[in-house]
Amino acid sequence: MEIKRVYDLLRYQLEHYQKKDAVADKKSGQWKTYSTQDLMQISDEVALGLHTLGIQKDDKVAIISxxxxxxxxxxxxxQKIGAVSVPLYPTITADDYLYILEHSESKIVFVENEEIYTKVLEAVKKSKSLTEKNIYTFDQIEGAQHWTAVRETGKKEDKSLLEKRDKEIQPDDLFTIIYTSGTTGKPKGVMLTHSNVVSNILAAIDNLILDYRHKALSFLPLCHIFERTLVAAYIYKGISVYYAENMDKIGDNIREVQPHVFTAVPRVLEKVYTKLVQKGHELSGLKKNLYFWALDLAKEYDTQKDQGLLYNLQLSIANNLIFSKWREALGGNLKYIICGSAALNPMIARVFWAACIPILEGYGMTETSPVITATSPNKEDVCIGTVGRVIPGVEVKIAEDGEILVKGPNVMKGYYKDPEKTKEVFDEEGWLHTGDIGEFVQGKYLKITDRKKEMFKTSGGKYIAPQPIENQLKASFLIAQAMVIGEGRNFPAALIMPDWEALTNWCQKHGIPTDSREAMIQHPKVLEKYQEEVEKVNKNLAKYEQIKQFRLVPDEWSIEGGELTPTLKLKRRNIMAKYKHLEKDIYKLNEELA
Structure with missing residues (x-):
């Protein structure tokens, strides 16, 4: 059958695979599976229930879960009723909820739990169009309407209505409006059509060489187009989708589900790598030496280069003795980790590839549904440090200033109710300006070097791309986050958030008190250790890029605290405002010059 709308994927799976566990999650501590037929039937009933509530074609319905x-x-x-979904991040504020719900003109809101329900109620009180009657919950909450009420209403309706509505829903109709988290200003509503997302799935699917026998674990937010498109691709391929309980339970869920694939953002892989390094430091004697011998070997791995018999023999030994345990900890069945959303440190990619845990990096953005480039699962066609080749049907060119420009069937319709912002990102020839700086390696692999807006110039006229430096700093097991600063200054510096668990362990081993974070980060031995970590990075940088000073911060950067976006990118403006005093200290500014 021809797939034209995203929901056609369900029919495709029903015709080809008839999965017993199309999707699954934990209910009362046990994995509860739903077949393809269940998924078809329940979504039909929800669609008919929405119709009875007055939802018409092109109406907006929000999901916060x-x-x-x-x-x-x-x-x-x-989708089946012809309406448009508006997914929101569960972690944003009540004010953000109010803005997006009002701006999108959402008529019904589905929320997950009591915490979100309370925030949405707070927003709805200020709303001009929504009331408590417009909210339905996934968890049972006293006094709230449960989502099954919509389904039960739908069971009584005539299914022929869906057949009629199906004929009205066109590939170029809106599928979803996704409000980008953004690092500044109000979020923009990205309008994606069914054909945008379907074209993206069909173009990128060759890189997903898994089939109906395999399972995926999903934990990145479905409200982000990266995970949502991947889950749609899993449905197309007949891959079972198991949803992790939460970020804290990922390790347990991986051991239970034993997935063949999962998606991750670089920050997740950085945390995994940090844990692996910590594990090595906990060893002693021969075991410790062997562990770091294997790790050093992995850092030299190259997918496109045969490093000779001796290296290959040593790597085989490392895989049998060390890396096999890593693979067991990841469930034992893992074939690929798909990584996107931000740049991954090439060293981490080398280590995982060497350990027979392939990382398939990709590049994209919400505005492109999201995939623009993807890494091949064929090792010989993988260039570490790049984000792979441009997928079929999509065009990419590099502008004179290095910006990546994109055209293709996956490119958004525009920003909802914002023609001016839409005009800003499209040029006269129809190219979408991504805001990312990049280049082609070997003429075919795209390499992202930085965000155009994040690059800055020192007072000496040198341009600094902060992201690659930050990624190198985060490779240290003692560094959780880092932000390079220095715009208009005479040298670059860094604000560093320690990995508090790793630093606490290190301090305990070196007899340094750990009862106060402030005291820890001011201790001379700690500062000396972090200086060593910074110098390791400086060795790989041009002189003008080298970090001349740094300051450790005593906080945890978080989404809730406003330092990170929901996709874990740095909110640079917020961080700079929060640590203005540290910037002054670094550059010895007088108050009147600040």
């Missing part, structure tokens, strides 16, 4: 099977039931139900 972490990943769970109800997300799919409602999302497909919204």
């Amino acid at each position: 972490n990943n769970r099977t109800e997300w799919n039931f409602v999302d497909f139900g919204i």
Whole structure:
């Protein structure tokens, strides 16, 4: 059958695979699976229930929830009635909810739990169009309407209505409006059509060489187009989708599900790598030496280069003795980790590839549904440090200033109710300006070097690309986050957030008190250790890029604290405002010059 709308993927799976566990999540501590037929039937009932509530074609329906099977039931139900989904991050504020719900003109809101329900109620009180009656919950909450009420209403309706509506829904109709988290200003509503997302799935699917026998673990937010498109691709391939309970339970869920694939952002892989390095430091004697011998060997790995018999023999030994345990900890079945959303440190990619845990990096953005480039699963066609080749049907060119420009069937319709912002990102020839700086390596692999808006110039006229430096700093097991600063100054510096667990362990081993974070980061031995970590990075940098000074911060950077976006990117303006005093200290500015 021809797939034209995203929900056609369900029919495709029903015709080809008839999965018993199309989707699954934890209910009362046990994995609860739903078949392809269940997914079809429940989403039909939700669609008909939405119709009885007055939802018409092109109406907007919001979903605010972490990943769970109800997300799919409602999302497909919204599509089948011809409505448009508006997914929101569970972590944003009540004010953000109010802005997005009002701006999108959402008529119904599905929320996950009591915490979100309370925030949405707070927003709805200020709303001109929504009331408590417009809210439905996935969890049972006293006094709230449960989502199954919509489904039960739908069971009584005539299914022929869906057949009629199906004929009205066109590939170029809106599928979803996704409000980008953004590092500054109000979020923009990205309008994606069914054909945008379907074209992206079909173009990128060759890189997903898994099939109906395999399972995926999903934990990145479904409200982000990266995970949502991947889950749609899993459905197309007949891959079972198991939703992790939460970020804290990922390790347990991996051991239970034993997935063949999962998606991750670089920050997740950085944390995994940090844990692996910490594990090595906990060893002693021969075991410790062997562990770091294997790790050093892995750092030299190259997918496109045969490093000779001796290296290959040593790597085989390292895989049998050390890396096999890593693979067991990841469930034992893992074939690939798909990584996107931000740049991954090439050293981490080398280590995982060497350990027979392939990382398939990709590049894209919400505005492109999201995939623009993807790494091949064929090792010989992988260039570490790049984000792979441009996928079929998509065009990419590099502008004179290095900006990456994109055209293709995956490119958004525009920003909702914002023609001016839409005009800003499209040029006269129809190219979408991504805001990313990049180049082609070997004429075919795209390499992202930085965000155009994040690059800055020192007072000496040298341009600094902060992201690659920050990624190198985060490779240290003692560094969780780093932000390079120095715009208009005479040298670059860094604000560093320690990995508090790793630093606490290190301090305990070196007899340094750990009862106060402030005291820890001011201790001479700690500062000396971090200076060593910074110098390791400086060795790989041009003289003008080298970090001349740094300051450790005593806080945890978080989404809730306003330092990170929901996709874990740095909110640079917020961080700079919060640590203005540290910038002054670094550059010895007088108050009147600040």
